[in-house]
Amino acid sequence: MVSRNGDDGRFLTPSGAAAVWGSPEDTVSDDQVDFRAEPVPHIIVVEDDPPLRALLTRLLIENGYEATGVGDGEEMFRIMADRGSSPIDLILLDIMLPGESGLILCNRIREYSKVPIIIVSARGLEADRVAGLDTGADDYIAKPFSRSELLARVRALLRRAGESRIPPEAFSVTRLDFAGWSYFPKRRELLAPSKAEVSLTAAEHDLLQTLLRHPQRTIGRERLIELVRHRIGNPSDRSIDVLVSRLRRKLSGNRNKNALIRTIRGVGYMFAADVTGS
CATH class of the missing domain: 3.40.50.2300 (Response regulator)
Structure with a gap:
């Protein structure tokens, strides 16, 4: 009482x-x-x-x-x-x-x-x-x-x-697959279609996880700034654009570098591929 x-x-x-x-x-x-x-x-x-x-x-x-x-x-x-x-x-x-x-x-x-x-x-x-x-x-x-x-x-x-609600499966999923790539959230490991490991910075890991958890949905720049604020000093639209550009290059392989992460002009970005979890 x-x-x-x-x-x-x-x-x-x-x-x-x-x-x-x-x-x-x-x-x-x-x-x-x-x-x-x-x-x-x-x-x-x-x-x-x-x-x-x-x-x-x-x-x-x-x-x-x-x-x-x-x-x-x-x-x-x-x-x-x-x-x-x-x-x-x-x-x-x-x-x-x-x-x-x-x-x-x-x-x-x-x-x-x-x-x-x-x-x-x-x-x-x-x-x-x-x-x-x-x-x-x-x-x-x-x-x-x-x-x-x-x-x-x-x-x-x-x-x-806003739309950042995290479902429980996000805490138990061990693998996310997309376009031949595999990402392991808990051990923060990215494997290319060739099975070679691709090195990512902490901010790139955070960005990739966010995109993979919201596939085919537009995520605004302001939202991305909030998501990586603790990784980037004085984050801004420009710093987010640079971060996305770096991740794009690492995911591009031999294909169009914009194929997986699309720019939604004046708004933000969208992860275009289908994502499956296991």
Whole structure:
């Protein structure tokens, strides 16, 4: 049960832990929840403090999200791989966790996924925020914080993510095949039709994975900038164009260098080949 503590608008967890969010008028009653028929964003809360984990999960559910609370990285990866057809849309990730820290987990996720991540931590120094963002987090919020601020950050990040929902099979697929090529996401290996391995930079790997997960769909330059921001200093339209050009050359072989990655003038790029996963 959650109880108010005085008139400062803060809440206490059952254990008496410090408050994390705001004013009582923000509370959503059961009859205000929007139970929509269509799929709603699914958010994983990774927090080792059970009362706080329950509080965050409840807040998200009361505001129309599907939320799953877990206590460590092992549980998180199990949920990400076992969700069936329901995609993971966003992760709220604490830093101080049993086993691997939130920073290490964030870095591991970024090896093969662009699922939006908000780090939620009691460590609010500038160096802590920089470290979190440098490992691949999209946002960083320090405790204590208001519930309205957390929900606003969740809405903003989901809005920016747009069509980047990552289905569970993205975490279990071991091989992606296209036009005679084979790509192995987990070990980040690209094999040409001749079976020769083609060397890619970290940014080229990120770009290729993004294109392979959205075949025959236009991806805007702004979206690509967000996807590789942690790999490229001061990314811009020009830096994305150069990155695409480098990847094109490596994928061209003896064919037209634009055959696999097509330019959609004034918008962005499209991966033209069929992609199958196994």
